[in-house]
Amino acid sequence: MKAIVLDNKVIGCSASATLANGIVHTAEMNYAGFDNKEVVIVDTDHDVTGYTYAAGQFVAPAPVLTANPLVTPIEFKLLFTAAERVAIKAARADHPLIADFYEIVEDPRLTHVDLNLQSTRFALMYLEEQSLITAARRQEILTGVVQ
Structure with a gap:
């Protein structure tokens, strides 16, 4: 699985993903418009969407639960x-x-x-x-x- 990381935040995961000329290509679709932002593709063994990525580590977001969800x-x-x-x-x-x-x-x-x-x-x-x-x-x- 590939994690799509934008400015140290995982914005999505896909079974396959590549990055070329600022466009992320996945089996599902292509994502563009990453002007002036850092996008990287990182290998992961599970879906880490919503996590942060820094220093080679994925960090799960701390849940802040809503009283009336x-x-x-x-x-x-x-x-x-x-x-x-x-x-x-x-x-x-x-x-x-x-x-x-x-x-x-x-x-x-x-x-x-x-x-x-x-x-x-x-x-x-x-x-x-x-x-x-x-x-x-x-x-x-x-x-x-x-x-």
């Missing part, structure tokens, strides 16, 4: 400001990870979004890395308090 899909969207929602919606076309996450959130079979779930936290970290939300806003969103 379950929100409905509409409540989840309302955790964001209108400006954030508009920016995220616009970014979906260029960011497959954002598009994939929101396809799940918008699936009519989904009854709740778990704010303590690692994939939810990773999605919020990715939104932060793309400058769609700030670190402070990510923490506010994780409280589950609707805006």
Whole structure:
């Protein structure tokens, strides 16, 4: 398995991944747009998405659990400001990870979004890395308090 590391944060893992000219190629898709950022591919024996990578070591994020972790899909969207929602919606076309996450959130079979779930936290970290939300806003969103 290959870990895709962007600025010391593992943004994803794939069975195979290569890096050429600032584009990460995986079996699933290609990821581009890593201007002025350091991207490396690192071998790993398991999925380490969301971990940090420094000095040759993967470090799991410390979980910060939300007191009320379950929100409905509409409540989840309302955790964001209108400006954030508009920016995220616009970014979906260029960011497959954002598009994939929101396809799940918008699936009519989904009854709740778990704010303590690692994939939810990773999605919020990715939104932060793309400058769609700030670190402070990510923490506010994780409280589950609707805006």
